[in-house]
Amino acid sequence: MLLHMSNSAQEAQSTPLHSVSVAGAVVRDDGRLLSIRRADNGTWELPGGVLELSESPEDGVVREVHEETGIRVEVDELTGVYKNTSRGIVALVFRCKPSGGSERTSSESTAVEWLTPDEVAERMTPVFAVRLLDALDGMGPHVRSHDGRQLI
Template sequence: MLLYMSNSARETTSTPLHSVSVAGAVVREDGRLLAIRRADNGTWELPGGVLELTESPEEGVIREVLEETGVQVEVDELTGVYKNTTRGIVALVFRCKPAGGTEQTSAESTAVEWLTPEEITERMTEVYAIRLLDALDQAGPHVRSHDGRHLVGRSA
């Protein structure tokens, strides 16, 4: 994580640090959505990760989805911005469509599956399920905050 502060800021206060991540809500023609079971903690989530300094958000989504699932995607549009108020992570979620590749696990995923909205609600925690469900809603983009487990504030 990088820290940007002016000399005067260093002397008095520190600038809040935030990390930016990107994720792909990959929607198949039959309405199923791509999900992974994470290798590090066993939770079900949509594929994504930290945006690198040299890439655009769309490039980051394409890279992360391919790395974690083996699926190549075309990025459609931004469907939501989600802030973890506890960890200072801002996640940008983009609706995508599959464009090739073959589903496969990686060092970051122990399962890759196409889930129905009902299965997403059953398998995922609220803060991850809502990202995929929001991607199905044409009224976005949605802006939501959460504490890492539950939605908080007016967006809840």
Template sequence: MLLYMSQSQEATSPPLHSVSVAGVVVREDGHLLAIRRADIGTWELPGGILELDETPEAGVAREVWEETGIHVEVNDLTGVYKNTTRGIVALIFRCKPSGGTKRTSSESTAVSWLTPDEVSERMSEVYAIRLLDALDGNGPHVRSRDGKQLIPAE
């Protein structure tokens, strides 16, 4: 059933959210997969917007492969993170590499296996916390940020 809204209904509708997915890919030696984004140059997890017709797990596997060339086995949901400024809800999954060859893409200018210390050095707190949360085994974590910094839980 299709629903049609008038312009007045659209104006009073609550803002929409988008859902993104990302993978914390952990090698047996404890190194973590990270990319340097081509558009803004920051280090982050491989991931992106979840497509309407895919499961979160399939979306994570697709995004990691597209951005890094690494195939993954998707395991546990480790966190849910909301950017309150942009309306993005990110689902973060711990993954295990299962094949492929590391490479860059149109979305990444570098792909590296980092130690947890290197993650903290290269990534802003709002992205590093996603990797570090995935390693602590106490998830899934639920956190929000205002676009720049974490918002303390109430």
């Protein structure tokens, strides 16, 4: 038996699926950057996560930062778009400023700290450090790709 697939079904099958995540590059007045140590793998990253279908990217950033760190933020601007080519994840990073709350860990974070740019570069892998450092340079939004370990 020969199955026939419509052109739209063939196109849908060949269309790559991507996940969209959002992250907050939260910058204090003293230039320190909000960072978390992830509970699942122990790496230092900026707070963020998967964007829910029903929310705007800005609302997603506010929710994710607060869930992971206890800090409330106001979103300033999009500073970068980062694609993990091996996992099909597109991350939107927004520079934010703290507007309340206090630092606390969550089920997703084992530490929450305000790091200097030098500490970010020391503690984070380059694919995550660049997201925070890009947010500081005022030259964005940046568009970068990586394979999960190295910038491409």
